[in-house]
Amino acid sequence: MTTARHIVTLLKSHIAGDEDRFLSTAMQLAAHEARQGHGKLAQELRDLVDAAKVKPASIIRPGGPIPLAQPKGELASLLSAQYPDTRLGDMILPPDLQTRLERVLLEQRQQDHLRDYGLKPRRKLLLVGPPGSGKTMTAAALAGELKLPLFSVVLDGLITKFMGETAAKLRLVFDGMAATRGVYFFDEFDAIGARRSERQDVGEIRRVLNSFLQFLEQDESHGLVVAATNHPELLDQALFRRFDDVLEYTLPDAALIERLLRARLGRFDTRGLNWGEAAEQATGLPQAEVVRAAEDAAKSIILSNAKRITSKALSEAIAERRRATLAS
Numbered sequence: 001m002t003t004a005r006h007i008v009t010l011l012k013s014h015i016a017g018d019e020d021r022f023l024s025t026a027m028q029l030a031a032h033e034a035r036q037g038h039g040k041l042a043q044e045l046r047d048l049v050d051a052a053k054v055k056p057a058s059i060i061r062p063g064g065p066i067p068l069a070q071p072k073g074e075l076a077s078l079l080s081a082q083y084p085d086t087r088l089g090d091m092i093l094p095p096d097l098q099t100r101l102e103r104v105l106l107e108q109r110q111q112d113h114l115r116d117y118g119l120k121p122r123r124k125l126l127l128v129g130p131p132g133s134g135k136t137m138t139a140a141a142l143a144g145e146l147k148l149p150l151f152s153v154v155l156d157g158l159i160t161k162f163m164g165e166t167a168a169k170l171r172l173v174f175d176g177m178a179a180t181r182g183v184y185f186f187d188e189f190d191a192i193g194a195r196r197s198e199r200q201d202v203g204e205i206r207r208v209l210n211s212f213l214q215f216l217e218q219d220e221s222h223g224l225v226v227a228a229t230n231h232p233e234l235l236d237q238a239l240f241r242r243f244d245d246v247l248e249y250t251l252p253d254a255a256l257i258e259r260l261l262r263a264r265l266g267r268f269d270t271r272g273l274n275w276g277e278a279a280e281q282a283t284g285l286p287q288a289e290v291v292r293a294a295e296d297a298a299k300s301i302i303l304s305n306a307k308r309i310t311s312k313a314l315s316e317a318i319a320e321r322r323r324a325t326l327a328s
């Protein structure tokens with residue numbers, strides 16, 4: 001089709017209100033431009049189409065209109081939908097992890113381009129690491145960056161006493177993936193992926209795990225599947241190679257803690273604060289607790305009408321988080 005023909009089809013589908021045809025014609029136009037060697041223009045068109053497809057996401061804010069892409073029927077008890085505006089830039093990450101997540105985003109954004117050459121983007125990710133190290137936040141950041149809905153799989157809804165039902169529900173989730181592009185997040189994934197011999201109900205859980213492996217293998221949808229676990233040692237070995245990437249999360253070292261503290265307290269007056277000392281003191285705490293200590297210190301300062309966050313206030317907040325972590 002020539003470009004003029006594309007424009008005629010675009011206008012006709014616009015008049016008819018046929019958004020699917022409108023967008024697929026725009027994609028054809030992008031492919032046409034790519035073949036002409038106009039890569040940048042082609043990418044701009046693809047990005048616009050991607051943005052148009054997730055239009056509801058951009059208008060959904062807390063208290064705003066109810067999102068259109070809400071799971072319906074039985075899926076509603078299996079998936080909870082959110083439209084995060086978290087960005088990767090909101091996260092403080094070790095360079096290696098940052099690079100690997102940026103690669104996922106790049107491959108997702110350029111997926112049509114990759115597919116033109118018979119290549120598939122990375123889209124099945126397994127995140128492993130301790131509680132509070134940023135796995136859930138990563139799923140939200142991927143969704144926020146790609147302007148996709150984040151569908152968190154509700155384990156309570158999925159795993160029933162009757163394992164036969166669990167496999168059927170799992171199928172519903174994978175069918176949902178094929179129908180609606182999004183980031184599908186399986187938290188506490190070890191509940192499904194535990195080693196086949198670890199459980200008493202061996203026969204049943206094996207069926208569930210086998211179903212998951214089979215669905216994951218067959219899944220050709222265009223969204224992301226993100227599974228997270230604090231217990232990688234419990235996972236069946238067969239799982240690891242079914243994912244395109246296994247990303248490891250670790251507790252932050254002192255340098256990363258300092259970056260977390262500085263980022264969270266960036267808008268406050270912190271002159272004279274001994275960051276190095278605070279970071280040393282917080283070593284051993286997960287990212288979530290470091291951020292919480294920074295927020296607690298900030299709150300105590302605001303509410304006591306003090307002007308500056310001092311080393312003492314931050315140190316007290318860190319000590320409190322450490323006590324709370326030890327107690328739990």
Ligand SMILES: Nc1ncnc2c1ncn2[C@@H]1O[C@H](COP(=O)(O)OP(=O)(O)OP(=O)(O)O)[C@@H](O)[C@H]1O
Nearest residue numbers: 091092093130131132133134135136137287288291
């Ligand atoms: N890398 C990070 N950069 C900035 N903030 C972070 C980071 N990691 C965690 N946080 C903070 O900690 C909170 C909790 O982290 P998150 O829920 O992502 O951890 P998790 O690894 O999923 O934990 P769990 O395994 O318990 O579900 C986040 O909402 C955020 O405030």
